[in-house]
Amino acid sequence: MIRLQLVHDTNLLRCALASLLAAERDIEVSASSWREVERPGTPAHSADAWLVDADCAGFAALTARDPVVAGGGAGHRGAAWSGAARPPREDGEGPAPGLVVLAPTGRPGLLHRAFAAGALGFVSKDARPARLLDAIRSVVRGSRYVDDALAFDFFSATHMPLTPRELNVLSLAADGAPVPEIAERLWLAEGTVRNYLAAIIRKTGARNRVDAIRISRGAGWV
Structure with a gap:
């Protein structure tokens, strides 16, 4: 069973995504806003994967500081996911959760920031649900997943003009x-x-x- 932490600040979209994903027999979904998921004791620390929307305000916080998704605690930066495999949790209890990002096309900067935060999965917000499911399962296995629709933006993201x-x-x-x-x-x-x-x-x-x-x-x- 895949334990997925869905984080989205728009309640209607969060509920719709949670319903879609919960229909899969191999996925157990916990859905929260960014504010809720950062509370002490959140079950998100034990998730196998996180799914976040790059358009959410909380995403900026994820890319600006040590996120709780990065290995289950502060001090373990998301950049540790720069390799294909998920690194171990700080407590040694299995691999750290994988990060899957929903992103719009035409905004390569978001992909650049997501990659820097350690994301392994990148899915277009216009993609079919099957692509999102493939991404989640791939990331949990420790593999990267880049939606074809984001390929050009991903290439453009490597040419970020600013230091x-x-x-x-x-x-x-x-x-x-x-x-x-x-x-x-x-x-x-x-x-x-x-x-x-x-x-x-x-x-x-x-x-x-x-x-x-x-x-x-x-x-x-x-």
């Missing part, structure tokens, strides 16, 4: 932080922050900072 530091600066700018605040939070000189912003505008082909934020959000980079 990690530039992404940090852009993410703070996208949240409305002015240059002095960005400099303080990242321990940089204000002139350095302005240089980063200029580089971001040039690399994204944007007209200005606001346009760079729009382009990067559209691609899923921030």
Whole structure:
């Protein structure tokens, strides 16, 4: 029996997905919002796989810090899933849960962030249910699964134009932080922050900072 933790912040979609997956004889589903699943004592820590939607706000938190999915506890980063096989849990009780991500087409940045978080399965949100089931079962076996519909986006994700530091600066700018605040939070000189912003505008082909934020959000980079 596959123990699947489904995490989605939209109740109607979460319930619909849970009903679809629970109809399978070999899948046992636990469904939660991101807020609920992070509570102490959640049963998600014993799941064989996690299914998350890259469009959910909680996904940004998953890619920005040590997620609870990463081996069942803080300090074990999702990047440990960079190989094909699932690594062991920190408590030694079997392999860590595999991560399956639902993603829209045309936003390669989301795939880049999901890969960095250790995802093994990538399924288009326009895919047939059978593809999602195949992905879940493949990931539980320790294999990667990339939906054909996401192949081009996955290739594009390898050509991410911004450096990690530039992404940090852009993410703070996208949240409305002015240059002095960005400099303080990242321990940089204000002139350095302005240089980063200029580089971001040039690399994204944007007209200005606001346009760079729009382009990067559209691609899923921030």
